[in-house]
Amino acid sequence: MTQQVDVVVGGGQAGLAAGFHLRRAGVDFVVLDAQHRPGGAWRHMWDSLHLFSPAAYSSLPGRPMPVQPGRPYPEAAHVVDYLAEYEQRYGIPVQRPVRVRAVRREDGFLRVEGDTGTWRARAVISATGTWWRPFVPAVPGQDLFTGRQLHTVDYRTPKEFAGPGIHPAAAWGNVIVVGGGNSGAQIAADLAGVDGVELTWVTRRPPRYLPDDIDGRALFDAATARRRALEAGRPDTGGVASLGDIVAVPPVRAARDAGRLVHRAMFDRLTAHGVAWADGTTAAADAVIWCTGFRPALAHLAPLGLRGARGHIATDGTRAIAEPRLHLLGYGDWTGPASATLIGVGRPAREAVRQMSDLLR
Incomplete structure (x- = not known):
């Protein structure tokens, strides 16, 4: 059975930020998450990982992250608890586990095909991130190494x-x-x-x-300043990369x-x-x-034929230029300044939902 509802693909931090703004906009939507439990990629981080920033500067829209006692920089497990509570607090309609296989054009809609069903969407926000597509460079001798x-x-x-x-x-x-x-x-x-x-x-x-006093808030400010400079036609500030x-x-x-x-x-x-x-x-x-980075996890969008250089999809902000019913959120600066961070994803999520609402009207 095909369900007609707008779709967010991915239930991590970017998907939840989108869900928050979709709720406020009164949009009928569903979030499809491949994971069995809340927390997104944070549930799979290494044991000693801590955030770059204090909890006050690591929050999704609407709900400040609580301080973790004795930890100026919260642990990954604290972030998982925060995301689970956030999802419940705002009643974000997450279905899991649902693995989205493909998004296709069909009769003026976007058909979202998952392993548990299909959805007919007027608009789709892809928020699958990069953690699920690790990159390892080709180095001679990899097939010889026995460790x-x-x-x-x-x-x-x-x-x-x-x-x-x-x-x-x-x-x-x-x-x-x-x-x-x-x-x-x-x-x-x-x-x-x-x-x-x-x-x-x-x-x-x-x-x-980076200088020892730099944290996630300063990185977000640097990324935002770079995007604003580029949009205004001013010289590239270099953003975060200019700092280290x-x-x-x-x-x-x-x-x-x-x-x-x-x-x-x-x-x-x-x-x-x-x-x-x-x-x-x-x-x-x-x-x-x-520890060689990641690529955007966009295989589910392959039927739309949108990917270009470096596997990216050309966007104007979060909106796919060649498919205005599709928004991409949380993949890096090319989908919004610092949009792959907790503090940075809120603004591009709000803008994506605003543009979606305008299109649907």
Whole structure:
């Protein structure tokens, strides 16, 4: 049976922000979430992860995040509880688990096909994020390496890497972390100094730390200033990238200041038992953790034929230029300044719903 109702695909922070504004606009809608429980990607983060910002600056529209006692920067589990409470508080109609397979054009509507049914929508907001599509670069020797290869999405705790190593010659767990962004720095800091773990941190360029007093609110302000400058035809301010790549959250700052975060240049290839550089130097490895980013999870939109360079869909704000009934929310700055963050997703969600309401009228 096909149901006629507007659809939000994804029940994480972006989907809930959209749901909040759709409720206020009086739109009949449903949120389809592939997860079994609330919390989105936050439910799958590593154990030690903390937000970049205090709770007061990490809130979705309408409901401030409560302070976590004893934690100036809340833990991921606190965010999960907040999102679950937010969903219930505003009565956001989330159906789960529903995996959306495809969105197609059909008789002037968008047909949303899921594994539990179909929906006929006048408009669709795609809010599936990037966590579900991890990116690992192609590096020579990956098929030869006999240790573990993981991505950020697979990492949980340093305890699982503590020695003895996987290979007979290893006296401890040799772990190589690849990536000079926030995930790479935080996971490297998590592993650094742990008994039984020998860490090698490799980056394509020297790590660029943001000033220690920078947090998520300042990053949001920088991203917003960049978007406004570009929209007004002024020179590009560079946004967050102009400040650096790594937010020096307390664990990263402590490991850096203690001299435990020492980076090496990116290796050239993997070997059976480690990695090798062009100058002939090598490092043993029982595990390689690829903290190398993500791509937007947009496979469900493939039937619309909208994707262009780098897998992005051309947008004006959140609205897909070639399909005005579709909005994309929470994928990064190309769908709104800091829209992949808790504090940043509210404004583009409000604008997306306003444009949807105008179109439907």
